Amino acid sequence: MVLNRILKTTAFRLMAIYLLVIIVASIGVASYMAWKTNTLMTQQLVETISAEVKGLAEQYRIGGSSALASAIGARSRRPGSSLYFFGAHKGQKIAGNINRIPNSLIKSTGGAQFKYVWQDDQLKETRHAVGIPFHVSGNLVLVVGRDIEAQLEFTNATRKIFFLGLGALAVFGLGAGLLVSRNLLNRINTISDTSKSIMAGDLSERIPVTGSDDELDRLSANLNSMLARIETLMIGMRQVTDNIAHDLKTPINRIRIGAEEALIAPEGKEAQRNALQATIEEADNLIKTFNALLKIARLEAGADSEQKDSVDVSQVLEEIAELYEPVIDEANMKLVVSNTEPLRILADRQLISQAIANLVDNAIKYSSGSDQDQVDGNKTIELAAVSFGDRVRLIIADQGEGISSEDHRRVFGRFVRLEDSRSKPGSGLGLSMVRAIVKAYGGTIDLKDNDPGLRVVLSFPMCSRAVAA
Amino acid sequence: MRVLIIEDDLETARFLSKALSDSGHESDHCEDGDLGLSYGRSNDYDVLIVDRMLPKRDGLSIIETLRQENVTTPVLILSALDKVDERVKGLRSGGDDYLTKPFAFSELLARIEILMRRTTPDGEETDLKVADLVIERLSQQVSRAGKNIQLVPREYRLLEYLMRHKGKVVTRTMLLENVWDYHFDPGTNIIDVHISRLRSKIDKDFDCSLLQTIRGAGYMISDGA
Numbered sequence: 074m075v076l077n078r079i080l081k082t083t084a085f086r087l088m089a090i091y092l093l094v095i096i097v098a099s100i101g102v103a104s105y106m107a108w109k110t111n112t113l114m115t116q117q118l119v120e121t122i123s124a125e126v127k128g129l130a131e132q133y134r135i136g137g138s139s140a141l142a143s144a145i146g147a148r149s150r151r152p153g154s155s156l157y158f159f160g161a162h163k164g165q166k167i168a169g170n171i172n173r174i175p176n177s178l179i180k181s182t183g184g185a186q187f188k189y190v191w192q193d194d195q196l197k198e199t200r201h202a203v204g205i206p207f208h209v210s211g212n213l214v215l216v217v218g219r220d221i222e223a224q225l226e227f228t229n230a231t232r233k234i235f236f237l238g239l240g241a242l243a244v245f246g247l248g249a250g251l252l253v254s255r256n257l258l259n260r261i262n263t264i265s266d267t268s269k270s271i272m273a274g275d276l277s278e279r280i281p282v283t284g285s286d287d288e289l290d291r292l293s294a295n296l297n298s299m300l301a302r303i304e305t306l307m308i309g310m311r312q313v314t315d316n317i318a319h320d321l322k323t324p325i326n327r328i329r330i331g332a333e334e335a336l337i338a339p340e341g342k343e344a345q346r347n348a349l350q351a352t353i354e355e356a357d358n359l360i361k362t363f364n365a366l367l368k369i370a371r372l373e374a375g376a377d378s379e380q381k382d383s384v385d386v387s388q389v390l391e392e393i394a395e396l397y398e399p400v401i402d403e404a405n406m407k408l409v410v411s412n413t414e415p416l417r418i419l420a421d422r423q424l425i426s427q428a429i430a431n432l433v434d435n436a437i438k439y440s441s442g443s444d445q446d447q448v449d450g451n452k453t454i455e456l457a458a459v460s461f462g463d464r465v466r467l468i469i470a471d472q473g474e475g476i477s478s479e480d481h482r483r484v485f486g487r488f489v490r491l492e493d494s495r496s497k498p499g500s501g502l503g504l505s506m507v508r509a510i511v512k513a514y515g516g517t518i519d520l521k522d523n524d525p526g527l528r529v530v531l532s533f534p535m536c537s538r539a540v541a542a
Numbered sequence: 543m544r545v546l547i548i549e550d551d552l553e554t555a556r557f558l559s560k561a562l563s564d565s566g567h568e569s570d571h572c573e574d575g576d577l578g579l580s581y582g583r584s585n586d587y588d589v590l591i592v593d594r595m596l597p598k599r600d601g602l603s604i605i606e607t608l609r610q611e612n613v614t615t616p617v618l619i620l621s622a623l624d625k626v627d628e629r630v631k632g633l634r635s636g637g638d639d640y641l642t643k644p645f646a647f648s649e650l651l652a653r654i655e656i657l658m659r660r661t662t663p664d665g666e667e668t669d670l671k672v673a674d675l676v677i678e679r680l681s682q683q684v685s686r687a688g689k690n691i692q693l694v695p696r697e698y699r700l701l702e703y704l705m706r707h708k709g710k711v712v713t714r715t716m717l718l719e720n721v722w723d724y725h726f727d728p729g730t731n732i733i734d735v736h737i738s739r740l741r742s743k744i745d746k747d748f749d750c751s752l753l754q755t756i757r758g759a760g761y762m763i764s765d766g767a
Contacts, residue, residue, distance in 0.1 A: 353646075360644050361727065364624065371625075380627055395696055396722060399735040423626050427726040434729045 076251075084257045088250035095246075096239055103235050111228065118203055118219050119184055125155060126207045126217050133209055141215070142168035156189065156202055156218035163212065174216055178206045187218065201225055260289050264296070276304045309373050312487060313366060320488045320501075324359045328352050358500075365502040369487070372424075372509035381419040381514070383536050386467055387412040387458045389422065393429045394456055397437065404441040407453045416458050416465045418533040420514040428510040429456075431503045432469040432529050440473035440526070465535045472526035481520045543588040543658055545569040548578030548604065549620065550596050554643075558591065561647045575599025582608050587615055588658045591650075594621035594632070602635040609636035616657035620645070626725055648759040652711040670705040672752055673765045675744060677705055686744060696721070697740050704753065704763040713760035737761055 079085055133141040138159075145157045149170040157169035164173050175187030184205040191200045204218025260283075267280045279300060280293040331352030338345035394410045401408045418425075436454045455470040476484055476491065483489055485508045488501040511518045516533040545567050549555040555571045562569045570587075572578040575596040582590055582604060590608075594601040605617050617639075619632040624642040632640045639653050670677040674687040682698060684691045693701065700721050704712060714733040718724045737753065745751045753763050 356644075357646075392722070396724075396728060396732060399739050400732055403735055421626065423725050426724060427728075430724075430726070430728045 075255075079251055079254045079258055082254045082258050085250050085254035088246070088253065092243060092246040092250070096243060099235075099239060099242075107228065107231070111224075114224055115203070118221065119205070122155070122184065122203070122205050122217050122219055126205055126215065129215060129217065130207060130209070133215075138167065138209070138213060141209070145169055145215075156204065156216075156220065158214070158216040158218075159209075160214065161212050162214050167213075169216075171216070171218070174206070174214060175204065175218075178204055178216055181206060186221075189218075191220075257289075264289075264293060271300065276300065276307060306374055309370060313370050317366070321359065321362065324355055324362070328355045328359065331355060362500050362502065365500065365506055366487070369502065369505050369509045372506075372513045375513065380421050382421065383417045384420050384422045384425055385415045385417050386425065386465055386533070387414065387416050389426050389429060390456050390458050390467065393426060393433055396430070397433050401437060401454060404437060405452075406437070406440055407451070409453055409455045411455070411457045414460075416460055417536040418465050418514065418516075419536045420533070424510045424513070428507045428531070429467065429469065431507050435503055436469060436471035436473065436527070440471045460535060461532070463535050465533050467531040467533075468528065469531075470523045470526060470528040472523065475522060475525055475527045476520060478522070484520070485518075543567050544586060545654065546578070546581055546587040546590045547571045548575070548582070548590065548596065548601065549593040550574065551593070557647075558650075561651070565651055573597070575601070575604055579604045579607055582615065583611065583613060585613060585615065589654045590615055590617045591654065592617055592619055592637070594619060594623060602632065602637075605632075605636045616654075618650070618654055618657055620650075629725065648711070649713050649715060652713045652716065652760060655710050656707050656712070656716075670702065670708075672705055672708045672763050673750070675705070675752055675763075677702060684744075686748060691743055693740075693743060696736070697743065700736060700740055701744065701763075704761065707763075709762065709764045711756050711759045711762050716760070 129141060129144060132144045142159060145159050145168040148154055149157050149168070154170070156171050158166060158171045158174055159168045160166040160174075162174075166172055171189050175185075175189065177185045177187045184203055186201060186203050188199050189202055191198055200220055200222040202218045202220045202222075204216050207215040207217070209215050264280050267278055271278050279297050282290050282293050282297070284290070331348050335345050335348035335352065338348055390410060390412060394408055398408055433454065433456070440452050440454065452472045454472075455468065457466075457468040457470075459466050459468070480491060484491065485504050487505045489504075490501040508518055511531055511533075514533060516531055519530040519532070521528040521530060545562055547555050547558050547569055549558070549571065550573050552573070555573075559569045559571060570581060572581050575598045577598075578592065578596065579599060581587075592601040592604055596604075601619060601621070605619070608615070608617075617637045619637040619640045620643060621628065621632065621640070622643040629640045629642075638657050641650060641653060668679050670679065675684075676686070677684050677698075679702070684693055684698065684701065700717065703717065703721050717733050718728070737755075741751075741753050745753055752765070753761060756762050
């Protein structure tokens with residue numbers, strides 16, 4: 074079962090195909106080499122023999138058959154010598170170390186292979202040789218041959234070793250293939266098992282990363298970051314539904330009360346009008362809250378952030394300052410805008426403007442605070458855009474009540490309203506929206522003590538080139 | 543004036559017809575896109591109110607087709623799709639204004655009344671005049687009863703917008719969108735403060751107030767007849 078699955082893996086199949094190709098190629102190469110070597114050796118042999126035949130023929134020409142016979146006799150006695158036969162065509166031997174003309178050479182004019190019986194004190198065996206016949210004169214024949222047993226043995230041994238090696242290679246290769254495939258299969262199984270348990274609902278599960286930094290590791294790491302992203306989105310979704318449950322039911326209930334009140338009130342009277350007016354206001358607020366929630370959720374899901382333009386934030390600050398200046402003036406505060414030069418970031422002008430507007434609105438709300446009776450006219454709201462390395466910083470600072478440092482993280486949550494601010498108008502979504510917008514464009518948001526007041530620092534990656542405005 | 547409502551939600555359509563007839567306008571209603579297109583082609587209307595997501599044919603396709611056929615009736619797109627790029631898409635297809643659902647009827651009424659008048663293109667007249675208040679648009683000079691009035695650029699654009707639509711109610715959202723080009727709610731009473739500043743410059747020293755606040759709707763500049 075397991076073996077069956079391993080055999081089916083892509084890794085194993087690739088390995089097997091590869092192995093087969095290697096084996097076929099090796100056999101091809103080795104056969105060619107063997108054939109070539111054999112041809113060369115045979116050719117050499119034939120040349121050697123031909124040279125000897127020529128030499129002996131020369132002896133015969135000079136000294137006749139007796140000289141040839143004695144030369145052959147002398148040569149035959151040397152150890153490791155060639156094979157000789159000199160005698161009559163019909164078999165009568167005059168000299169030499171083989172006793173008759175080998176059958177295969179009788180009719181041959183060139184050379185041929187033959188077998189002969191070799192004998193020493195202990196052994197008697199049939200061996201292979203190659204020989205060339207030479208018709209000396211009349212019916213006298215000279216045969217010179219060379220033993221090729223060693224060459225054949227060598228060829229056989231080589232062939233044996235080669236096939237043994239090939240067999241070993243195949244066995245080893247298939248074994249290694251099985252092991253590697255099993256290893257790979259195990260790792261893939263881990264990934265698919267983890268996926269199954271994630272599909273079953275456990276989004277916090279992660280695929281183990283071995284640390285080898287190979288392609289499977291990188292795949293796992295990428296899948297993990299994908300899972301992390303999905304989990305964040307799911308948590309965000311859950312938060313939205315929780316928020317809807319908690320914070321939207323109350324205003325919906327108020328709308329219901331308003332409608333009921335209008336129904337009870339005497340027709341056409343002031344009370345009925347007022348109740349309906351209040352109901353519409355509640356509904357409008359609810360719609361605003363709902364829109365803000367949707368917008369935040371969409372920003373956090375990254376649905377809006379692909380809409381990017383090069384935006385000059387100095388100009389955005391100026392425009393927002395211009396929008397709020399009369400209100401700030403009316404609240405007896407001062408507005409200071411310090412911009413140096415055009416600073417561009419990649420964002421959407423509407424959303425960045427909204428983020429800054431929210432912050433300025435907060436600054437106004439929490440500066441013209443509870444100490445209304447001692448407004449001194451010196452409270453300042455400061456807006457600034459500065460470049461900081463390869464980043465652009467936007468600063469919105471007020472001299473209001475500030476936020477204590479332990480609340481700095483908390484205030485970005487949806488519907489979070491600090492105790493002392495509950496008396497002021499607001500939905501508790503302003504800062505959540507700001508953070509969602511800032512994050513959507515790769516920015517960070519920091520709250521600092523302005524001593525007194527709050528100093529909000531937004532930091533965005535600078536966009537160097539000016540895209541068409 | 544005659545209004546064509548192309549809207550598949552019967553409740554919304556019924557409310558619109560009723561409210562329009564209460565404000566003295568006639569209206570017809572189509573429930574789906576194909577019907578809406580053939581009604582729209584008749585050229586019998588002063589303004590079209592078009593929902594975006596409709597059965598059979600979507601709102602943007604109706605507008606595009608009408609514009610290709612040279613039907614120039616002003617179109618107000620009414621849609622629940624409120625992202626900035628959806629608005630851009632709507633206006634690009636040939637719509638003249640874009641209002642997101644849910645909406646206040648006063649807002650819708652103000653917008654269609656302005657659309658109806660828009661059949662004469664903007665900027666054709668050089669000078670704008672309401673009673674004795676005059677904007678010379680070439681020199682950007684503002685004067686009332688012959689007296690020069692100094693306005694900062696934004697106040698000038700605010701006044702210009704109001705005067706271009708004299709006698710019509712202009713809502714706060716319309717001002718934010720057209721004078722400031724902001725499509726979000728900046729909170730508090732920002733527009734009111736800008737208006738009161740403008741008012742102190744053009745109305746304060748004179749007997750008759752030209753810039754009026756219309757309760758529950760917005761602002762209007764008129765001869766004060």
